Amino acid sequence: MGKSPIALISHDLFVERCEGLTVRLHFSTSQPEYAKVVSLERDHYQQGYNNTITCQMALVIMCGQPCSGKSKAALCLVESYKESESKHQVRIIDEACFHLDRNQSYANMPSEKNLRGVLRSEVDRSVSKDSIVIIDSLNNIKGYRYELWCLARASGIRYCVVYCDVEETFCRKWNEERREKGEASYDDSIFEDLVRRFEKPDRRNRWDSPLFELWPHREGTEKSSPAIIDAVSYLTKKVDTKTRDVKILQPTIATQTTRFSDANSLYELDKATQEVTNAIVEIQSQALGGPLNGVSIGKDLPVINISRSVGLPELRRMRRTFIKLTGQTSLSGRPPPSDADSAKRMFIDYLNRELGTS
Numbered sequence: 001m002g003k004s005p006i007a008l009i010s011h012d013l014f015v016e017r018c019e020g021l022t023v024r025l026h027f028s029t030s031q032p033e034y035a036k037v038v039s040l041e042r043d044h045y046q047q048g049y050n051n052t053i054t055c056q057m058a059l060v061i062m063c064g065q066p067c068s069g070k071s072k073a074a075l076c077l078v079e080s081y082k083e084s085e086s087k088h089q090v091r092i093i094d095e096a097c098f099h100l101d102r103n104q105s106y107a108n109m110p111s112e113k114n115l116r117g118v119l120r121s122e123v124d125r126s127v128s129k130d131s132i133v134i135i136d137s138l139n140n141i142k143g144y145r146y147e148l149w150c151l152a153r154a155s156g157i158r159y160c161v162v163y164c165d166v167e168e169t170f171c172r173k174w175n176e177e178r179r180e181k182g183e184a185s186y187d188d189s190i191f192e193d194l195v196r197r198f199e200k201p202d203r204r205n206r207w208d209s210p211l212f213e214l215w216p217h218r219e220g221t222e223k224s225s226p227a228i229i230d231a232v233s234y235l236t237k238k239v240d241t242k243t244r245d246v247k248i249l250q251p252t253i254a255t256q257t258t259r260f261s262d263a264n265s266l267y268e269l270d271k272a273t274q275e276v277t278n279a280i281v282e283i284q285s286q287a288l289g290g291p292l293n294g295v296s297i298g299k300d301l302p303v304i305n306i307s308r309s310v311g312l313p314e315l316r317r318m319r320r321t322f323i324k325l326t327g328q329t330s331l332s333g334r335p336p337p338s339d340a341d342s343a344k345r346m347f348i349d350y351l352n353r354e355l356g357t358s
Ligand SMILES: Nc1ncnc2c1ncn2[C@@H]1O[C@H](COP(=O)(O)OP(=O)(O)OP(=O)(O)O)[C@@H](O)[C@H]1O
Pocket: 064, 065, 066, 067, 068, 069, 070, 071, 072, 073, 102, 137, 174, 175, 178, 216, 217, 219, 220, 221
């Protein structure tokens, strides 16, 4: 596939355009600490006749209380998917992939955050490849599911949540049975803490939708369970631009090319978000790391409401995600920023939503 640069904005900003549908953007600035590469590959999209767009990639979030049958459901999903016409690789990402012990991982907030970070990074690395990725973990925190949804959206793939809705008493019983059999189980205190903190998915949230619900304690879980069949059908369904029941978090091909080739706005976006990040770091250092509530960094910009101190690595990661998200046209999202001020406004809104108290 031939490549030809379509824009060279400065010595450190390149936009390359490839034939077909693959678009790659490379960013880096002369400051090594801000060097970034944004590589957006769209070659997993095939546009055929009759506007049929087949995106075979997907991120599936398993969700449920501890010991609610998520792993069993994930395996049933894989089995059922393999019997479908789609023959893409399916990959399960779970704690066991990283030899992480569940009791240690949920023993305290730092370990739990670390676990989520490890799984999220692996999802981030895996979603752009040619496969279905299933994340088989508790995924019990709403904000975390939102982050995973953002990753799926940034990669322009399908996304769904499979929820094992099991009454706590059954989960507790199954956990005890596991322990009696000498299998890995949750310690009681950790189990109770996780049960208490579970944030049930709600299909009205974009990041919990579509939601496929299983009731393993009432109906068991089989590859033929209605929710498994519905999920596989959702993952394998061929869609066209008019299909409404399958959401691919992806721009239309036509608008996507226009958006990506607008290198000036990408440059503005990069610069504006960097300025916001610098301002936050600066103000935080003056506030000795305290929360930033009601702080303004410019006329006509929303005030910053960040409930906790945020380190530079986290801010950089969020900036990267934000650029990825706004760099692509989303069917469900807002239009991209057209100037530096609106880029700053959108980035501050994003940070407030991600890090704020609400
Ligand atoms: N439908 C079911 N009926 C009876 N027992 C079940 C059912 N589904 C799962 N179990 C039992 O519950 C236990 C946990 O199952 P599984 O590992 O699938 O749950 P999980 O939610 O993935 O657990 P974890 O939170 O540890 O990841 C297993 O021992 C399994 O035998």
